[in-house]
Amino acid sequence: MGERVLRNWKPATRLVHEGTVRSQFGETSESIFLTQGYVYPSAEAAEARFNGEDPGFVYSRYANPTVRMFEERMAALEGAEDARATASGMAAVNTALMALVSAGDHVVAARALFGSCLYIIEDLLPRFGVQSTLVDGTDLDQWRAAVRPNTKAFFLESPTNPTLEIIDIAAVAKIAKSSGAKLIVDNVFSTPLQQRPLELGADIVVYSATKHIDGQGRVLGGVVLGDAAFIEEAHTYLKHTGPSLSPFNGWVLLKGLETLAVRVERQTANAARLADAIADHPAAVRTIYPGRRDHPQYALAQRQMKGASTMVAFEVRGGKAGAFKVASALRLIAISNNLGDAKSLITHPATTTHQRLSPEVRARLGISDGLLRLSAGIEDADDLVADIVAALEAA
Template sequence: MTSRSVGRTPCVRAPKIRQSPDEHTPSETPGDTVTQPNRTAIGFDEGSNGAAHWFGELTRRRSAGPISAQHKVLPRSLSPETLAVHAGTYEDPITGSVGTPIFQTSTFLLDDASYGAFSDGALRDVPIYTRYGNPSQWSVQEKIAALEGAESALVTSSGMSAIANTIYALTNSGSHIISAYDVYGGTYNLLREDMPSAGREVTFVDPTDIEAIRSAVRPETQVLFFEALTNPLLKAPAIRQIAGIAAAANALLVVDNTFLTPVLMQPLALGADVVIHSATKYLAGHSDLTAGAAAGRRKFLDRIWAQTLRFGGTLEPLSCFLLERGIKTLPLRIEKQNDNAREIAKFLASHERVAEVYHPALGGDRYADLEHADYRGYGGMVSFEVNGGDAAALAFMRNLTVPYVATSLGGVESLVSMPSNTSHSSLTTRQMSLIGINPGLVRFSAGIENARDLIGDLRHALDALDEEGVR
């Protein structure tokens, strides 16, 4: 039996990597180590002649992961609640720690497995240098991959880092990208301002207009980039149909799943190739870190990882620990936030000081073509327009006492802001109008507070506008 006393037990270095590209159940005994050079242990399957093949050869099959023998790998068929708690946990063979330790180090001892990784192009699969990979990163990456039903995942220093790394990695100069007018403001700016100078042309469309998306495809189209629910108007693109368009065009579909999370939608199961998250939001869930994530097939994630190395957007170990800890309660938080947002949307739709409410649960012509079977819920976001424009919306937010008036979203606390002066402030008035961001638009991120308390506070803040003479 393995001793769990803390003493001069030999440290575990160069953990063995799981060999099968499709295997999602543990096969090694915790504590197994690589004592001799073992190319299979760093992410390679052997060829017919027993020799490992170079990274770029077609005969090479990529393993899932990266992951070590100490990281808990569970079948993707388990429930989100179970995967959120257990997937990816580093089961420390020395201390028996129940929680994943923080590997707060920038570098690791070199050995034969490290040198083999350098020579064979498998730096992602062996702990060498934290910018390349770190067991803290591997833990949270495996948890995200498990929840999204993916072979591999990558965490980065911010959501925008994940988006930029992915777009640059999956396109090249002379290529074409299709996206939506109403994506997150930072994404829109990246696509509109940076992609042309990098030799990529971008076409923006209405994400709910399937024929417009189909018509935008060109021979040089490489990536279609859409959000599972758009920010801030909560439009619901038909991801399954868009995936069919991408496949027919031999292009890749990248879906930003920040608003829904894998608890409410798994875009990969609908045909997407890569899923992106601003993990700062719902995945982390406590407004205490910034992080990004990407998940998908290993061959795509290897390219995104290589781009991340060049851009330098690595997520440091302490933030990995916080992110993994936050995800453990993701399904519970999402259920409460989903319920709160639905009740808030219903209330707002009935209030005379509210001109328009944007939320899929309300139905209507805006969501007539919604593929409800692809959703397990619609998340914790509600957007609405206050009668009286921006001045009235600002007065309304000043009257609130429970939610915080702050940018961002997805935390346990409710947050409220106006996209026109926060997330989309870089857009011109014309651009905002084109998207549909009208005067008085407010974005409400429902937390896990009591719904009655939130609705009571919203009612008070709206009713006070009449008392203050705000029109």
């Protein structure tokens, strides 16, 4: 798809224009190339495509023009040399790890991870001879102590799900670099607009595009980003094992990116209003929002992130029963485990997303029975605040 022209555009402009390639019809909105493959004008042309002399498309499991536009837009936005899109966020996480590790290697990961990431690191990789150590991601000494001569990758997510702890990406990146390991950051709880892990020293970024990038709850998707050599490895894994993004979903995500900046700005402002309203209510015994001065890592969040977060976590009195009463009393904010959506959504992590963890592990991660996780949408802030305050009265 031609050379990427790195113009001096700001992110909000890149989100709308970067990567667009128009057909001979000059369409305004990018086309969906809903095709499994491509035809060649001659057998010689087919041979040249397959042996790489002609860099055109050969099969949509390998690459597709619509998906490529999405990848180009993501790479430009993130400041990465290249990107590959995947069928889901988990396919992106798995692809990043599979492209990096081999039997005999070791991975160090922050223990506050999304459950399926923990499954890959703790259960799946050991079946193929890759060992792992889980650390408290906020404790830099634990990262240092966990390093072994065969440590190949560091993996972390920040802000963490659901307790919104902030891990110092630049500091962990330094430890990774001095240990010869690559740092992978799952940037799902943030967005490329709010946190730029590559600039902080990370090597690889992964996204569940299902979240803020789609932002309207329609499709699953994922992205891996990094330098050209790593993306070449990731692409080899993807094209031969098959978790590639469908052209239709690629198009939905490409269009999702166009509105990302306005959505995230509004969601962040709504999250800040909601966090203050919750913190002011006596039914909330703890409110966690990285943009509030009472967040234990407020200074780090200010340094590392641009504009706090679209997510708020809070603990209500009365444990599980109290949390259930609040969630069920909401009339506008819906109970759902997605996040980053235009619609405000709430979930009770202990009985949904983090149910798989033992009560002891949940306690260690600060996931109490009274904890609720709220993803702020783009609705009117007054309506959202009225809904949460009325529900808190029920606790």
